[in-house]
Amino acid sequence: MENQDYIIELKNVRKKFDDATDYVVEEFNLKIKKGEFVTFLGPSGCGKTTTLRMIAGFDTPTEGQILLKGVDISSLPPYKRPINTVFQKYALFPTMNVYENIAFGLKMKKVPVTVTKNGKEVTKMVHLSKDVIQKKVKKALEIVDMEDFESRNIQTLSGGQQQRVAIARAIVNEPEILLLDEPLGALDLKMRKEMQLELKAMHKKLGITFIYVTHDQEEALTMSDTIVVMSDGFIQQVGKPKEIYDEPANAFVADFIGESNIYTGTIFPDHKVKILNKLFEMVDTFPLHQKVDVVIRPEDVIIKEQDQGTVNGKIVSKIFKGIHYQYVIMVGKNEVTAQSTESWPVDSTVSISVLPNNIHVMKRNIEVNIYDGYITKNNKVCFADFDWECDVTTLAKNSHINEEGYLQTEDGAEYDLSDCEVKVYVDLDKVIMDDKVDECDVKGQIIQLVYKGDHYQYLVRNESDDFIVDSEWTWNEGDIVGIRINPENIKLKLKGDLKQYAV
Amino acid sequence: MVKKVLAKSYVYIILFLMYLPVFLLIVFSFTDSDSVGIWNGFTFKLYGDLFQNKELMQAVLNTLLVAFVSAIISTIIGTLGAIGAYYSRKRARKFLEGITQLPIVNAEIVMALSLAVLFVALSIPFTFFILVVGHVVLTVAFVYLSVKPRLVQMDPNIYEAALDLGATPRNALYRVVIPEILPGIISGFMLSLTLSLDDFVITQYLKEPSFETISTYIQKILAKHPVPPEVRALTTFIFLIAVIVVIVNNLTAKKKQKSFKMQEGSK
The missing domain is CATH 3.40.50.300 (P-loop containing nucleotide triphosphate hydrolases)
Incomplete structure (x- = not known):
């Protein structure tokens, strides 16, 4: 149980x-x-x-x-x-006053009551009595601190007061x-x-x-x-x-909860991860050479004098935030956001380090876009609801397309590729987003974005598929963008054996 | 100054021209001459005759009966239709909205004729019931159109809130949705009542030969005789009722505003 x-x-x-x-x-x-x-x-x-x-x-x-x-x-x-709900816009009943609103649920309720009828015990469902309802409403109003508002009209209440009535209306039903x-x-x-x-x-x-x-x-x-x-x-x-x-589970959570620095890193031997072009010690265990996402909270970045830490960088901005300063430090092409109570001058070169247990390493969700597609009659590949230009000759060594539109290999064999199923691979940084939406055949909407030190990672969705895109350029969530992929960046892999497509 | 006087007098002249015919009828309802324009001295005789004229009184009664019965039926059908359409899927709602607008722009004569042809084709005799059906067809779209904006204005969550608090869908409808759209329902009812009261075309086509409403009765006797003088008294009466309705309406609206202001003030 x-x-x-x-x-x-x-x-x-x-x-x-x-x-x-x-x-x-x-x-x-x-x-x-x-x-x-x-x-x-x-x-x-x-x-x-x-x-x-x-x-x-x-x-x-x-x-x-x-x-x-x-x-x-x-x-x-x-x-x-x-189960009762408190709605976003309160959803109070405008035709009823405060008391009637709160009593509504109680008036609808029926409770079992055992009565003796002709010597037999019978359970009947009856409405709550007026007294009981009144007591309960009074108590609910007390809980939300609105005792004197019983007979007030809903329209005359402020937003906060309406909110309290909405809560009382829900909790009164226990x-x-x-x-x-x-x-x-x-x-x-x-x-x-x-x-x-x-x-x-x-x-x-x-x-x-x-x-x-x-x-x-x-x-x-x-x-x-x-x-x-x-x-x-x-x-x-x-x-x-x-x-x-x-311990955010992935880059999205890290980005959404609090401020964070997110980088793409590579695992090296002896519990080290390479980010910002340097090796940082970490505590987690990951397979060697794996690409990972690394999250560092701004308050975990330690700023030291030049050459004293793991990697040097230049402070490009400094904002006073009350109890601490917030710095943006450029390390090579990457931005590092750091928080410190110490004051460092802007434009000065500093060194940063991070304690091993503050380096949060997580598996990357997606390293390459993968689609199920098929080859069309004119040797394009169809995926994401569009026929893309691509190079089908990569499917067989030293082949070319002959006059009939068949794939011909060195030994003269011909293959009719139309309708053959393929796996399509496109690297994240090879998908191009374009402002000129109308000139592009494929459009998508940006669903999500995460900043990763020197670039953004976008999730772009069209009607049928998602594209994960790495780009240096800034777009906003909800933007509609055009999507282009250069033919040489579309990698194809046959699902079946090439021989079955022989002419 | 001159501009102001001109602007004002313009409005008054228009108003005067608008009300002149009615005013003439009212004035001449207090004399017993056969035609308007001849003053035979002041008398209430026409008002006496009015209540003596059994045919005319029957017509008045019939008019009211048809109007009330059809307005009630229209209000029920139109309101339920509006609620149903509001909660149905987008495509169904768009379709319903389209066809409800048709009777409003459609010529009444077309509606009357097509209904008459339909009932003849189905060999259904023209009865009181059929006349009511005709009036419902005429007015139901107006009820729909006056209820719909109230539904659109309504917070869509309040129906769900009622369900959430334990009300069955029927209870939620009666206790929350209907009170919320009541002003729309009432104005829909009034609209269909007035439309039905002064309808002539549909009534003329769908009534039993022996059944007369005010408009068809006047039309009938006009075909043979000059207007009976009692009609002047009747129009005065109808106009008086209209004036009373408007005044009462305005007064209650003002009262509501006042009480609302008082509530605001107590805050």
Whole structure:
């Protein structure tokens, strides 16, 4: 009965909307303990709100199961779930006053009551009495500190007050789980900080499981017991706030949570990794020569006098941030962001070093773009919904295309390559993004980007495929770009044997 | 100064010209001459005659009956249609929106004729029910169009919030969605009521021969005789009712504004 430890469990949940081709949530597996404060954290469009809506019951998973105390509730309608939601824009009922809003859920509720009828005990479902409702509403108003507002009209309340009413309306029903969908998004900074602490205190007091959705990493770090970092429909990492911050699972998490320096490095013998053209000591064990992502937090960069550290660099900017200075140091072509309480002059040459356990090494997600494609009749290769110019003669040694359009090898054999399936490889830095979108045959939208010291890594998506692109140029998330690949940079590999295509 | 006087008098002249015919009828409803323009001295005789004219009173009653029954049916169908369309998929909604606009721009005569042809072809006798059906067809699109903007303005999350708080879809509809769009429903009802009250074309084509509404009754006697003088009294009555409705409407709107301001003030 291991399920009993967990109040809610999501098993292989996937979600696709009716007319869409892409899944907005993929392979979502998560177990949440009773009383936990869990935060779904990620940029907008990462699938966190959709996941929350599936738990609430407004959306049903396309695949997978949602278990509440071990019972599958995937297709249970929202009004039958012991789960309540605080909506992003409050969603209070404008035609009702504060009291009526909070009492709404209680008025809908029916509780079993055992009565003796004709000598028999019968269980009846009855509505709560007015007194009970009144008491509960009063108590909920007390919890959110809004005692005197009972008969006030919703429109006359400020945003913060409406927020409190929305919370009271949800907790008055004593749900097993409280879902909060970016509840503080519409409040100003000061109010937000205040509500963060109040919500945290409320969570402790009520003992209800909270599932909180936000795109604000600071909010997540402050409030949560567990953070679920999401991106592009996938869970990137699940962990305690400190774990997520100190041991990010990949470059995306590192970049999203706090500030970080991210570099592409190579593993060398004796626990060393080569970044910034120098060998740095590390504690993790990785296969030799493997390409890896390396994350260094700005506060972990130690600045020393010239030649005293591992590598020299020049300070190009210095910003006073209150308790520390933030420096940008150029090491060769790479930028290093560093934080230090010491003051170093701009334009001076300094040396930096990093303690081995502050070098976070992680496997690279993708080193090359790989696609499944096929050769078209005119010897182009089709992948990502487009026929690309390419050099099919690379498929056989010393071959050429003859007049009939067949591939002819040295020994005179001819091969008809049309419709033959191939694997297509394109290096990350060989995909070219172009501003002149209209002149390009393939367009995509930038879904994600991570800065890696001397270049950005972009995730560009078109209707059918993703492109991972390394580029020195700056684009923004959401930009539409044209995509070009020079024919010589498209590497092909036959899936079958060449012989089967002989004419 | 001259400009101001000119601008003002322009408005008043337009208003005067607009109301002159009605005003004439009202003035001459207090004399018993057969035609407008001859003053036989002040009398309430026409008002007495009005209530004596059984055919005319029956026509008034019929008009009200058709208008209320068809407005109620239209309001129910139009409101449910608007809610249904709002919550259906985009393609279905676009299609529905397209076809509901057609009756508004379509000539009434086309609608009347096609309905009449349809019922004749199906050999359905023209009854009160068929007349109501005709009026519903005429007015239902207006209800849809006055309810729809309220739905669009509504926070889409409040329906979900109601479900989340344990309301069944039906309860959520009755307790949250309908109260929210009620102003739209009421104005839809009023609109279809007025449209149906002064409808002539559809009524003329779809009514039973013996059944008369005010407009068809006047049309019928006009074909043979001059307008009976009692009609002047009737139009006065109708105009008076319209004026009262407008005044009451304005007063309640003002009251609402005031009470809202008071609430704001107490903050």
